[in-house]
Amino acid sequence: MSHWFEYFPKNHMWSQGMMFGIEMAAWGAAAIGEIDQIGQKLRGHEGDNELWWTEWTAMAQRIEGFGDIEEAQGHRLTSGAYYLRAAIYYFCGERFIAPSERKWDTYRSCLRCFTKGVERRYPQIERVDVPYEDTTLPAWFLKADVKGPAPTVVMFDGLDNAKEMSVLFGGVEIARRGIHVLAIDGPGQGEALRLQGIPSRYDYEVPAGAAYDHITQRPEVDPERVAVMGFSMGGYYAPRAAAMDPRFAACVAWGGHFDYHESWQRRRKIMESGGTKLSAPGFQLPWVLGMPDIDACMKKLENYRLDGIAEKMRCPFFCIHGEDDNIVQLDFAERLYAAVGSADKTLKVLRAYDGGSEHCQEDNRQVGANIVADWLADHL
Missing domain, CATH: 3.40.50.1820 (Alpha/Beta hydrolase fold, catalytic domain)
Structure with missing residues (x-):
């Protein structure tokens, strides 16, 4: 029996994918509440890797958008926090997508956000x-x-x-x-x-x-x-x-x-x-x-x-x-x-x-x- 918290008890691979994101919270690169919102939409659809990509990238886009709003107001530390979280959500989203231009594009979004995030939060x-x-x-x-x-x-x-x-x-x-x-x-x-x-x-x-x-x-x-x-x-x-x-x-x-x-x-x-x-x-x-x-x-x-x-x-x-x-x-x-x-x-x-x-x-x-x-x- 595993001692690990498994978000999706019947799908270890997906549960591990969730922990990839959750455990980044300690470094300001994830928020458990945001990840849980993703997870709630995925429950009952375990193994649907297209939906996995859709929900993770939708959250990433939403959080990146909040970062853009804060950046426009000159709040660079706040925008940086959003960008770091968006970067990790993009990366988690592409995790189960087969090699393709969509996968590369999702990763490029990760890089874009991460670059802005570390510039502001980890100079x-x-x-x-x-x-x-x-x-x-x-x-x-x-x-x-x-x-x-x-x-x-x-x-x-x-x-x-x-x-x-x-x-x-x-x-x-x-x-x-x-x-x-x-x-x-x-x-x-x-x-x-x-x-x-x-x-x-x-x-x-x-x-x-x-x-x-x-x-x-x-x-x-x-x-x-x-x-x-x-x-x-x-x-x-x-x-x-x-x-x-x-x-x-x-x-x-x-x-x-x-x-x-x-x-x-x-x-x-x-x-x-x-x-x-x-x-x-x-x-x-x-x-x-x-x-x-x-x-x-x-x-x-x-x-x-x-x-x-x-x-x-x-x-x-x-x-x-x-x-x-x-x-x-x-x-x-x-x-x-x-x-x-x-x-x-x-x-x-x-x-x-x-x-x-x-x-x-x-x-x-x-x-x-x-x-x-x-x-x-x-x-x-």
Whole structure:
């Protein structure tokens, strides 16, 4: 039995989508009352992803409109609050819509509102573009209020997150501890996937290394104290990067992912049985990987394994995982922890009593954010 509040008891995927939005309230990027208004219109229509998009984007447009009214009156802090909430509602709305121009347009609306929102509410966040192969990777740089070169975290997303969420729920607490944050959409993530068409790759030390090269050119960054971190699927990416690139001074897996291929073998069984205990619809994995179908995905995922790789890691390593995580089961984190070659390594398992016992603390982001931020402050 799940200990998680499920807004739609018969649809775990939709419930998780609601929590994506609800848990942003702590950072001023959602209002529970507004999200409940959306949810009330969706009750009884579970699984209708068109209606999901309609109701979330309708609320986003309404809130963005309120922001425009306040902006015209010179109330920039108030308008910024509206814009941040609208941005997250747009992003939640496009979550279950298959790749299409409508999906890209909805995400562009998210970016438009988020850019205006952070300019007014989080002016310490700036847009950066990280040189990567023959293009760039989009990112937000959250500058901590410190003097002189300081530690920095390169933060990657997962299968269905984006830097617009993670720079707030992951980055703000870290920055409060004097650590800069580069929240970046890597290959197969966020803006890099949606607007640039860059699919995922197994050797994530390449984009991670590009991020390291970029930020260490900044005078406020101490190149000897740069960590790499990832959420969910990023719990594979970050350990891979840290194991293969010794320049990283620490590594955090916010959700441990030892074998992403095996994880999707399990998820495929759920999909084929009609279950909803998944994080995203069936189109998500082929889209992220740039593959035509699930069979091709499974072939590509044969390289997304950390057996024989995690053993190479030498930097301090921290993995935080929820005991009740049914998206990435606890045994993946336990196996990752056992395999990591670092002498300084920690596996933190959160139970229902602790709060944050579900996938990547989507039931209580504040708990996870503070634990991760404290570990980084202690190790960088």
